[in-house]
Amino acid sequence: MAAAQELEMQSFHWHNTELDDHNFEIRGRILYFFVVLSAVVLLVALFLLYSRWLCRLIQPSLANAPDAPPSLSQGLDPTTINALPIIMHRLKSTPDVNTVGDEENECCICLGEFEDGDKLKILPKCRHFYHGECVDRWLSTQSSCPLCRNSLRVDSVVPSPISQ
Template sequence: MASQPFQWHYDEFEDGNYEIHGYAFFFILFLIIVILLLTILILYARCICHCQGRPSHAPQSLPSHRGLDPTTCISKLPITLSETNIGEAECCICLGVFQNGDKLKLLPVCHHCFHSECVDKWLTTRSTCPLCRAQLRFDSLV
């Protein structure tokens, strides 16, 4: 049997079906530009809304000294010496157990007791009891 040569049928491969016509190309390009512009607009609006909610960067006047005055308030607190009947009580600031003869300060509002040096340092930066956070008023200390 003699083999016949293979013949291509070019009629089956029509290039017209695979072409992107000019108007389709411009439509796709238009859609890409519109999506890009919408994305930029959304990001810009998000940035504007986010920046409006922030506080300004202007310096705020914070009180420079929130604690009690060492000369008029802290020095007015009475100092007592610890006694042997205190037991296993400890200073909640330094976590040291009260020893016989330690200098202690009793806060007038809540009656909590601390080492004198520990509570003095605490009260220069804060005006509350270290244990219960009771507010120490100036009139109660003078």
């Protein structure tokens, strides 16, 4: 029994100075599979990068195609933006038809208060108004009112049925 305990003690006796690397060997077959696997991973990564580049190259040309449907996030054209009515902001003490009341006294785009003499643009469908520069920037990228999201696009007019 003493021999078994002594054998057990010797098998767990380690020295930090002894390094046993005899079991770590790279044989020809393992090296071959490692090289092939690395090449396959590299080729797949290159293929994905190439396909991403190709999609980005083709994408803008598809957006300019005449048959492409208009994007909903696309803004309005500059002529439509410039055609919006402009009014001057005046204090409520001087009533006028073109005067904006005090119920809305700040631009919800820039959060700046309207001051006397500011040029405001009114959106035709919802009658919300904003600083001219603010709403121009907004409408160049979006086609809806910033406040109520009412669309400002002019859709094709469908003729109404004539009542008899």
